[in-house]
Amino acid sequence: MVEEGRPQNTFTKATDAVLGTLGGPAKWIRENIVDRNRPVYPWYHRQYRRVPTIDECYTDDIVCYVEANEQFKRDKQVDNEVLSILRKRQEDCAFYEAPNHKEKCAPLREAYEKAAENWFIKYGDLGAYGNVKDAYMKQKHRLIWERRHGPVGTGMKGNNID
Known part of the structure; x- marks a missing residue:
C-alpha cells in the first residue's frame, strides 16, 4: 500500500x-x-438480436409476427427516448441562450424537427395500440400515395382541381 x-x-x-x-x-x-x-456485460443495456421484419414473415407464421411486433415495440421505445433527448437538448439550449437562442440553437432545433417528422412518418396516427402490421400498412399506403401523387405535402401532381 x-x-x-x-x-x-x-x-x-x-x-x-x-x-x-x-x-x-x-x-x-x-x-x-x-x-x-x-x-x-459490455453494454449498459440488454442487446436483442434483430429479428425478421413483418414483410419477411409468412402470413400464417404467428411466431414471426410476434417477434416482429416485439421488435417494433422496442424500436418505438428507443425512438421515443431519442426524440425526448433531442427535445430536452433544444429546450435547455433555448433556456441558456435566452436572448439569441434562435441563432445559437438552430442546429439543435433542426435536428429535433427532422427527428420529430421522421417519428411521425413512422408512428404517427397509429394510436396507443398500433402494432407492426398497422405501421407496415401505413408505410405501404404512403409509398402508393407518393407514387401516384408525389411526396406528401408537396401537393398533388397533375390532379389540379380548379
Whole structure:
C-alpha cells in the first residue's frame, strides 16, 4: 500500500497497516471470487438480436409476427427516448441562450424537427395500440400515395382541381 513519492512517517505507516489489514481480505475476495464469477456485460443495456421484419414473415407464421411486433415495440421505445433527448437538448439550449437562442440553437432545433417528422412518418396516427402490421400498412399506403401523387405535402401532381 506504500505509494511512491509519498513521505513515510509514523502516521502514514500506521494508516497503511490498518488499510492493509481491513482492505486486504475485501480486495482479495473481490478480485479472486466476485470478478471471476461475474459474467462480462459490455453494454449498459440488454442487446436483442434483430429479428425478421413483418414483410419477411409468412402470413400464417404467428411466431414471426410476434417477434416482429416485439421488435417494433422496442424500436418505438428507443425512438421515443431519442426524440425526448433531442427535445430536452433544444429546450435547455433555448433556456441558456435566452436572448439569441434562435441563432445559437438552430442546429439543435433542426435536428429535433427532422427527428420529430421522421417519428411521425413512422408512428404517427397509429394510436396507443398500433402494432407492426398497422405501421407496415401505413408505410405501404404512403409509398402508393407518393407514387401516384408525389411526396406528401408537396401537393398533388397533375390532379389540379380548379
